[in-house]
Amino acid sequence: MTWLQFGETMDEKPHITTDEDVIPQVCRACEARHGGICSVLNGSQLAALNKHSAKRTIDPGTEVVGQGENVNTYSNILRGVVKLSKMMADGRQQIVGLQFAPDFLGRPFSRESSLTAEAATTTEICAFPRAAVERMIADTPGLEHKLYDQSLKELDEARDWMLTLGRKTAREKVASFLHLIATHIDPEADDGCTFDLPLSRADIADFLGLTIETVSRQMTKLRKEKVILVENNRHVTVPDIERLNEAAGND
Amino acid sequence: MTWLQFGETMDEKPHITTDEDVIPQVCRACEARHGGICSVLNGSQLAALNKHSAKRTIDPGTEVVGQGENVNTYSNILRGVVKLSKMMADGRQQIVGLQFAPDFLGRPFSRESSLTAEAATTTEICAFPRAAVERMIADTPGLEHKLYDQSLKELDEARDWMLTLGRKTAREKVASFLHLIATHIDPEADDGCTFDLPLSRADIADFLGLTIETVSRQMTKLRKEKVILVENNRHVTVPDIERLNEAAGND
DNA sequence: CGCCAGGTTGAAGTAACTCAATGAATGTGG
């Protein structure tokens, strides 16, 4: 993506070591600097942002942002999985997105978020006050571009999932979910990957538009057909990712 | 949205009438200048873009961009409705978005579009070569912001629709669709609005993840319950939009 | 140990699908 270098063309001064090059201590080992938002910020910008930042650990099931609430912090996800969901008045629920490290959490220029964000697993985030982030966006075109880029990625994922929700069978849905997790958790190793499911059966059901029972039944079917191996309900091994992909209905 | 004025703060010179203020003839009456992409461009920018622009009329059912094709033009929708859809290898199809005037069509920085865009109604577009648009994006922060804003809007819509696809009943789905069209076609007049459906029953089914027959049955049910009036299969009147909204399951 | 939450399994019910026939609107050629 030539595009992503956009921000860098903005400061073409001769290169002397300055504040801008010094990465703050806390950021050195941070996930978000590789691929995350912070990857487009220089040392002094990271330092400025860090004056107001707060690392937080969030337990599974805890809300990060409530539906309709006014968001006044933005965060980077450092570890764990966050589920974004919508609920109807009568309690029916749909998970509309999963976010993994190092995704950015929070809606820049929120027309009030109509989502609930909840930790699915134990999650670590690095939170920034709204104002600081927005000031930085205004100063750094590369940052806004990075955010735009993430939202396009999320849009792609949302639309992929619409196909799954609207047109796939229960079996294909469950396989699609497993495939999604397999490719997000275990980045490489395309043969024989293994992982822990970040979601309970109830969450999976809410993600797939199914009931818990149907998810369970399809899981056991896939298990009996040896498409997956399951231990302790949560730990899954995929011997052949391509067979799983087929079961998911992806040609 | 204070945000959208961002672009304007970039040129704060004393105001004398220049090229920049002169709106090209073709653009004067154009939809896209009000709310569309072009609203953030000045006269000389519009003129530059217009040197390469081409208005086209597209008949219903004609593809604008093929799934997996390399997109080399971007367009503004001036009139009509465009459907974005995905297809599985075995032919199952899902419409993942509808675009109305003055939406922007085409993916800036396409990681090849995985969508098919097809005119649902007779559609007029204003097409620009890819390079011209990308050059202009690089020069005009306000433009990229505008695009970002549209993609956030599309993301919201996609997620709303995921709830519809995953958790609503057939009746609620059809009502949701009618509500969507009612609010997009007939912008105001929130009581007693009337419109032509831009989609065939087959398209509606593909949008809702249902079959044609189920769509038809639910339409007749809603008609018998006087939630809607239908003439000629395509022309719909909604006497009470709030009743429709209720039927759609929105609290 | 007994309780509880999370998961599985079975049997019965139902919403939506499939298949098939019919109807309405539009166009074509004799």
Place this chain on the structure above:
DNA sequence: CCACATTCATTGAGTTACTTCAACCTGGCG
């Protein structure tokens, strides 16, 4: 102008995939 084909929508009858309801595991913990 009328038969005829064609496309799009409606309606009915029978089937099925998923849900609902209920019982039953399994592992962790006071």
